[in-house]
Amino acid sequence: MKRLLTLLVAMSAVTTAWSQKQAAVFDHVEPPFWWTGMKNQSLQILLHNSKANVSEYTLSVNYPGVSLTSARKVENPHYLFLTLSISPDTKPGSVPLMFTAGKKKFEYRYELKPKPAASPLPTVNASDVMYLLMPDRFANGDVKNDTVPGMHLAAHRSIAESRHGGDLKGIGDHLDYFQDLGVTALWLNPVLMSNQPLLKITWDGGSMVIDPTYHGYTITDLYQVDPRLGSNEQYRQLIEQCHSRGLKVIKDMVLNHIGTEHWLVKDLPEKDWLHQFPSFTRSNFRGSAMTDPYRSKEDVSKMNEGWFDTDKPDLNQKNPLLATYLIQNSIWWVAYAGLDGIRMDTYPYPDKEFMAVWARTMSEEFPELYLLGEVWISAVPTTAYWQKGMINRDGYQSYLPSVTDFSLQGAIPQALGEQAGYDTGLARLYFLLSQDFIYHDANNLVTFLDNHDLTRFANQVGKDPAKFRMGIAFLLTTRGIPQLYYGTELQMEGDASSHPDIRRDFPGGWKEDKASAFTREGRTKDQNDIFEFTRNLLQWRKHQPVFNGGKLVHYVPENNVYVYFRSKDYHRVMVILNGNEKEIILNTDRFRESMGDAVKAHEVISKRELADLKSITIGPRSAMILELN
Numbered sequence: 001m002k003r004l005l006t007l008l009v010a011m012s013a014v015t016t017a018w019s020q021k022q023a024a025v026f027d028h029v030e031p032p033f034w035w036t037g038m039k040n041q042s043l044q045i046l047l048h049n050s051k052a053n054v055s056e057y058t059l060s061v062n063y064p065g066v067s068l069t070s071a072r073k074v075e076n077p078h079y080l081f082l083t084l085s086i087s088p089d090t091k092p093g094s095v096p097l098m099f100t101a102g103k104k105k106f107e108y109r110y111e112l113k114p115k116p117a118a119s120p121l122p123t124v125n126a127s128d129v130m131y132l133l134m135p136d137r138f139a140n141g142d143v144k145n146d147t148v149p150g151m152h153l154a155a156h157r158s159i160a161e162s163r164h165g166g167d168l169k170g171i172g173d174h175l176d177y178f179q180d181l182g183v184t185a186l187w188l189n190p191v192l193m194s195n196q197p198l199l200k201i202t203w204d205g206g207s208m209v210i211d212p213t214y215h216g217y218t219i220t221d222l223y224q225v226d227p228r229l230g231s232n233e234q235y236r237q238l239i240e241q242c243h244s245r246g247l248k249v250i251k252d253m254v255l256n257h258i259g260t261e262h263w264l265v266k267d268l269p270e271k272d273w274l275h276q277f278p279s280f281t282r283s284n285f286r287g288s289a290m291t292d293p294y295r296s297k298e299d300v301s302k303m304n305e306g307w308f309d310t311d312k313p314d315l316n317q318k319n320p321l322l323a324t325y326l327i328q329n330s331i332w333w334v335a336y337a338g339l340d341g342i343r344m345d346t347y348p349y350p351d352k353e354f355m356a357v358w359a360r361t362m363s364e365e366f367p368e369l370y371l372l373g374e375v376w377i378s379a380v381p382t383t384a385y386w387q388k389g390m391i392n393r394d395g396y397q398s399y400l401p402s403v404t405d406f407s408l409q410g411a412i413p414q415a416l417g418e419q420a421g422y423d424t425g426l427a428r429l430y431f432l433l434s435q436d437f438i439y440h441d442a443n444n445l446v447t448f449l450d451n452h453d454l455t456r457f458a459n460q461v462g463k464d465p466a467k468f469r470m471g472i473a474f475l476l477t478t479r480g481i482p483q484l485y486y487g488t489e490l491q492m493e494g495d496a497s498s499h500p501d502i503r504r505d506f507p508g509g510w511k512e513d514k515a516s517a518f519t520r521e522g523r524t525k526d527q528n529d530i531f532e533f534t535r536n537l538l539q540w541r542k543h544q545p546v547f548n549g550g551k552l553v554h555y556v557p558e559n560n561v562y563v564y565f566r567s568k569d570y571h572r573v574m575v576i577l578n579g580n581e582k583e584i585i586l587n588t589d590r591f592r593e594s595m596g597d598a599v600k601a602h603e604v605i606s607k608r609e610l611a612d613l614k615s616i617t618i619g620p621r622s623a624m625i626l627e628l629n
C-alpha cells in the first residue's frame with residue numbers, strides 16, 4: 001500500500017529536476033484527497049517524508065477558490081501541516097501546491113473531488129435492528145487475501161487467536177442472508193489496517209504464534225482497509241451493495257488509541273501526540289471517573305491518558321493538529337464510503353471535550369449521520385451523561401445521539417435467571433426501565449444481549465432455550481435500537497473469559513466447513529428453531545410502526561409476569577413475558593387503559609388468532625406478542 005501511495009505521489013508530482021531525483025516526495029499525504037462543497041471549508045493536510053526535511057519548504061497555491069491559510073512546521077522536520085480554505089464555489093480538480101526551498105522546487109497536485117453523495121437510506125433509528133459481526137470471523141470470501149506479502153501473518157484457522165481469513169467479500173456474499181434474517185443495519189468491527197507483530201506464547205512443552213490484532217482494534221493506518229479484509233474500494237462497493245438492498249452500514253472507529261506499529265508512532269510529528277510516561281502506564285479503565293463529582297485529577301488522568309494496552313499507545317486529542325487530523329479522518333470515511341453511521345469505540349476514554357467537538361462537527365457536516373458511542377458502564381445516570389441533550393450539572397454537553405445500554409444488557413440475564421421478588425426476576429426489567437426519566441432519549445439507546453466483548457447470551461442464560469427466546473422477544477419489543485451479535489440467531493455459545501471463544505467462526509463461512517448455517521439444510525434442528533424464531537420477529541418488526549417512535553407503557557410485574565404495550569397512532573402491540581416455570585392464566589382487567597376496546601389479537605410468535613382477550617393463557621417461561629385489533 002505504501003509503495004502504491006508513493007508511486008501515485010511520484011506520478012502526480014511535476015517532473016522538475018529535483019523531484020526526478022527524489023523517488024518519493026512524501027510518504028504520507030493525509031487526507032489523501034478531499035471534496036468540494038463540504039460545510040466545513042477548512043482542510044488540514046498532513047505531509048510527511050520520513051527521510052527528508054519537509055519543513056524547509058515554503059508553499060504557494062494557485063487555484064480558484066482555494067487559499068492557503070497556513071503552512072505549519074512542527075518539532076519533527078519530516079512534517080508540514082497545511083491548512084487550506086476551500087470556498088463553496090470551488091470547482092473539483094487537482095490543486096497545484098508549489099513547494100520552494102532555495103533552488104529546490106516541486107509541485108504536488110492535491111485532488112478535490114466533487115461533493116460525494118450521502119447514503120440514500122434514512123437515519124438509523126429504533127425501527128432498525130443492527131447486526132454486529134467481526135469481519136475476520138464471518139466468512140472467507142477470498143482465500144487469495146488470506147496471505148498478503150509484507151503483512152505479519154497468514155490466516156491460520158486452527159489457532160483461535162489468529163486471523164481466520166474472513167473478509168469483506170465474505171460479507172458481500174451473504175447479503176441475502178441478512179435480508180432473509182430481517183436485520184436492517186450492519187455494524188462491522190474495525191476494518192482498517194491492523195498490522196502488529198505477532199506474539200509468541202510458550203508453555204511447558206509447546207509454543208504458538210498468535211495475532212493479537214485479528215479483531216481490528218489496534219489500527220496501524222487510519223486511511224487504509226486491512227488488505228486481508230479487502231481494499232478501500234471494496235469497502236466502498238460493499239456499502240453501495242448494502243444500500244441497494246436497504247441495509248445500512250455502521251463503521252466501527254477508534255480515536256482513543258492506535259497501534260505501536262502505526263507509522264505516526266514511529267516518527268511522531270510532536271512528542272505530545274501520544275501520552276508518554278517514564279514507564280508503561282495503563283489506563284485505570286474507570287469510565288466512572290469522567291462523571292464522578294468526587295473525582296481526583298489523578299484518576300481522571302489515568303483514565304484519559306493511560307494506555308489501553310502495551311501495543312495501544314494513547315492519543316492526546318488536546319493537541320490541536322491531532323484533533324483536526326482525527327476529526328477529518330472520520331469525515332473522510334463518511335464521505336468516501338457513504339456511511340450511515342459510526343460506532344465509536346471506548347467513548348469515555350479520549351479527552352471528553354474533544355469527543356464533544358468530534359460529535360458536533362460530524363453532525364454538522366452530515367446531519368443524517370448516526371453516531372453511537374460505546375460507554376461500557378452498567379449505570380443509568382452514567383450512560384445518560386454521555387447522551388446528547390442531557391443537562392449535566394458539571395456543564396458538560398455531549399453531542400452523541402446514541403449510547404450503548406449496558407445496564408439493560410446486564411439486567412436481562414439476571415431477570416431471567418434469578419428468583420422473582422419485589423425487585424428481582426422480571427421486576428428487575430421494570431425497575432430498570434422506570435429510571436428512563438433521566439435519559440434525554442431512551443429510545444435512541446442501543447440495546448443488546450451480547451457483543452464481541454461479552455459472554456454469549458446462550459451462556460448467560462445457562463443454555464436454556466426458553467430463557468433465550470424470552471431474551472430475544474424482549475430485546476426486539478422494548479424501547480431502544482436492538483443490536484444482535486452474529487451467531488446469536490443460531491444460539492451460538494462462548495464464554496468471554498476467552499475472547500476467541502465468543503468470536504468463533506460463523507458456521508458455513510469457510511468452504512471447508514461441513515455444514516453451512518447460512519442455509520436451512522445446513523442448520524441443525526436447534527439452530528434452525530431459534531433462527532426461525534428470530535427471523536419471524538425481525539421480519540414482523542420491520543413493518544411494525546410502533547417501533548418507529550412508538551410509546552411504551554408497562555405495568556408493575558405481578559407473580560413474575562411482565563406486561564407492556566407499544567403503541568403508535570392506532571397500532572397497538574401487547575407483550576407478555578411469563579418468567580414462571582408454570583403456565584399462567586392472566587386476567588387482563590388491569591391493562592384495559594392500554595388495551596382500549598380491543599377484543600381480539602394476532603399472536604406473532606405462534607401466529608395464532610386470539611378471540612378472547614379477557615383472560616390470556618401463557619405457557620411456562622415464554623413470551624407472547626399480541627397485535628391488538
Ligand code: CA
Pocket residue numbers: 140141142143144145146165166167228
Ligand atoms: Ca480471506
